[in-house]
Amino acid sequence: MKLTFTGKEIIAGDAEAEGVLARGFFGKAKGGRLLLSPEEALYLVDNRGADCKDGKGKTIPFNSLAQHFSKSPKLLARYLIFKDWRERGLIAKDAKEILGKFSRSAAVNYPNAAPALPHASARGAFFPQDMLTTIDSPEGKILYEQGWFGQFGTYKAAHKGTITKLDAFETLYLIKKGILSIPNSSFKKILSHCERQIRYFNDMYAVYEDWREKGFVIKTGFKFGSHFRVYFPGASPAKEGEWLHSRHVLHVFPRRSKLLISEWARAIRLAHSVKKTFILAVPGKKSRGARTCDFALYHRNGPECENPRTGEPSFLALALTEDEYLGGVEFAKALEECSERGLELVIAIADRETSVTYYLIKKVNLPGSKFDYFEIQWLNP
């Protein structure tokens, strides 16, 4: 297969190549010629034995061709993800080429209930170094049994011991609700102490409060490697069976933070390994504006692969590498773009060994919330 590099653009080298490429959904027509994107041309040279020649008829090897486009953002990350998608027998196009609105973005609706507030008035002692509150009166047991606040006795053995321990989130929420009082301290003092101890504590508390206010029970997700685990409204430690197993973990991704992709993936993998749904919480005002996704990805439709002639793309994809940082704002903006275009978001991550992992992002509708929440699933295309 012949390709020609004009010094600026790569085009099909002859009529035969043009026919083969167009049938394979490579390139876009422009001024009577078939113009290839850098990742398409690199793929054809690397994997399909294409011969790319310059104006003087000299073959341009892969590295020289790639270096011509080395100013193009994330060239190799994009190339590796394009290649992986193609090798699966699926079609990927530059996101900018696929115009129009589709109807493939589906949100997940979560329930909404009144917060489960215990009928109690408890006094506790807050220990700043440990960020825990202890209650030594019978009210503590009521907080535990009526709203699953804190831990009465011992974890999974409530009959062992007589003291109730509340974590900092529970302490603050119950003070705010007028259910707990801490002599010699206050909501404000405890909040500002915890903010000094834990980065983004404020964001974590805002998420905790948001879900508690909708009737969910939120406990630490330490055992599952996340900030919180989530029980749906109605859960209580006194109930048996299903209710005692959380199926969701919640991880807080502050809008102003930057997270290394490998760290972000670690949290999702761990949730996946314990068969939990991973929910990413992006607290703060919902974002406006757009970020350009890298690819429109066509997926299978029964035994066939969708393609630009017969179908709609399924996903918009962000192409990333394991060593990049992703910001909360960027993330929310990519999702905004997907929502406007009516496509689902896929995050494609090329690791250092060029193996690609895909995550599917679904928007969560938590009724009445001002924040952004997303379910993130590992996707095996």
Added chain:
Amino acid sequence: MKLTFTGKEIIAGDAEAEGVLARGFFGKAKGGRLLLSPEEALYLVDNRGADCKDGKGKTIPFNSLAQHFSKSPKLLARYLIFKDWRERGLIAKDAKEILGKFSRSAAVNYPNAAPALPHASARGAFFPQDMLTTIDSPEGKILYEQGWFGQFGTYKAAHKGTITKLDAFETLYLIKKGILSIPNSSFKKILSHCERQIRYFNDMYAVYEDWREKGFVIKTGFKFGSHFRVYFPGASPAKEGEWLHSRHVLHVFPRRSKLLISEWARAIRLAHSVKKTFILAVPGKKSRGARTCDFALYHRNGPECENPRTGEPSFLALALTEDEYLGGVEFAKALEECSERGLELVIAIADRETSVTYYLIKKVNLPGSKFDYFEIQWLNP
């Protein structure tokens, strides 16, 4: 059971209590009295129905007693871990009370081999944005097959494609070894670029080089949520079976960094979930000095629990909570203390719900290395 709070110290309240407590390995004898530590006293009040009275004969409830000792570092974390260990039927003592040297710290010996260096002289192009090098000549395949450097073709499908990709660690190491040249760039330029892109890149490269120099094959650990995965000397992508499965992951913990315990635990949990041995690398000069561990822990010895009368403790334990930060220096110093005392290190973490998780730390002897390495295992006492 009667306890007495003198205003400063808690002691057994009468001869009967003294007998019961001494038989249960609570307290230490001092001036003819049995003196209890704060966590022992809190445990007895919370879990054994002890009645602690002040000088005027008035009962002191749990919270008041705890608040008397609230200046004591990590009071509740220590209490929760003490309680958990006791509830397992095992004995824990304040580490400062157990003197002497023991012979229970066992290091794990790793092999040592000559580095597997390919017989090649390759030229590549480095792409700074992606931090990857591509090689489009046949030398690339030699690097891949003779030393498992980079990825030739596609991950797990080397026959697909003709290009070899090296990550930044591989690129730097091969330049240093004189096997790879990058026209228009250099070891120094690439290193300083990567240091700007990735925090602690320098530390990560030092660890990469250290293991490669001892004949190990080091690849990305992205799929297992760690920095690297490790193959023992002799591994190659051309070999079949066992050699293709790494059993160890390597996580870099820079001495000058501070890691949130919950993040640290996440990496270990993920390694555990994929049945890999987790190795923590603490690059830089080995530490000197000592940090005081919290508890000496006695463990089972057959059906019996060891105790201060019949046996030696098994572990020294650091008591931590999920929201604390642990520094590389502190960690290395705690290990130093254990090594001097001849005990193994256990890290005990109380989560926000007061459930305790234990990790056993074993020193790794990597012959000829200047750095500290540790195997970390989840421990179910």
